[in-house]
Amino acid sequence: MNDKRNIIIIGMPGCGKSTLGKALASRLNRSFYDADDVIVWQEGKSIPELFAISEDCFRDAEVRASRFLASKEGIVVACGGGVIKRPENISIFKKTGTVFFLDRSPEDIVSDVDVSVRPLLKDGRQKVYDLYEERIGLYREAADYCIRNDKPMESVLDEFETLIGNIP
Numbered sequence: 001m002n003d004k005r006n007i008i009i010i011g012m013p014g015c016g017k018s019t020l021g022k023a024l025a026s027r028l029n030r031s032f033y034d035a036d037d038v039i040v041w042q043e044g045k046s047i048p049e050l051f052a053i054s055e056d057c058f059r060d061a062e063v064r065a066s067r068f069l070a071s072k073e074g075i076v077v078a079c080g081g082g083v084i085k086r087p088e089n090i091s092i093f094k095k096t097g098t099v100f101f102l103d104r105s106p107e108d109i110v111s112d113v114d115v116s117v118r119p120l121l122k123d124g125r126q127k128v129y130d131l132y133e134e135r136i137g138l139y140r141e142a143a144d145y146c147i148r149n150d151k152p153m154e155s156v157l158d159e160f161e162t163l164i165g166n167i168p
């Protein structure tokens, strides 16, 4: 895969986007960006503050962050969990990057993520299962490649590297 192409990671809240994205960027000597952090930085407001105005207000900000990130070269991006709710984000990212869906089962997510402190997961464990059901089709449709996160992190990173190395 061309070094200038961005690596865009999508997936459920708690699926490992930030942790694996950071580790992958460091393995590949690329810069890492968390889209949620970019939103906070660009808007000068926290995510709960943006959601308190309205979800639409947050989603508009997310599109602006996608445009900013897609204008860069060779970066690794961990997207917000709901990035697929606006298909526009995916079209923006695909112009300059390749989209990887990190697929982690809801069972594994609830087993080691403190659901009470994640914004959209504060409603408890069942919410994770419901959200997975609701979004799985959108994640698959948006993805150029799917990677199952059902093994030790080093193995998942190896899979990322092999896949990236084999993309023409």
Ligand SMILES: Nc1ncnc2c1ncn2[C@@H]1O[C@H](COP(=O)(O)OP(=O)(O)OP(=O)(O)O)[C@@H](O)[C@H]1O
Binding pocket: 011, 012, 013, 014, 015, 016, 017, 018, 019, 020, 078, 080, 081, 112, 113, 118, 149, 150, 151, 152, 153, 156
């Ligand atoms: N393969 C794995 N083995 C063990 N732990 C994992 C694995 N993948 C992810 N985790 C753990 O799952 C937790 C959630 O990961 P992380 O915060 O990176 O998810 P995220 O997708 O960025 O979530 P969010 O969308 O809420 O920001 C972390 O504690 C991370 O270490």
Ligand SMILES: O=C(O)C1=C[C@@H](O)[C@@H](O)[C@H](O)C1
Binding pocket: 013, 036, 047, 079, 080, 081, 082, 083, 119, 120
């Ligand atoms: O899954 C979602 O819809 C979200 C996930 C987070 O990463 C944040 O982008 C925000 O809390 C919305």
Ligand SMILES: [Mg+2]
Binding pocket: 017, 018, 019, 034, 078
């Ligand atoms: Mg994260």
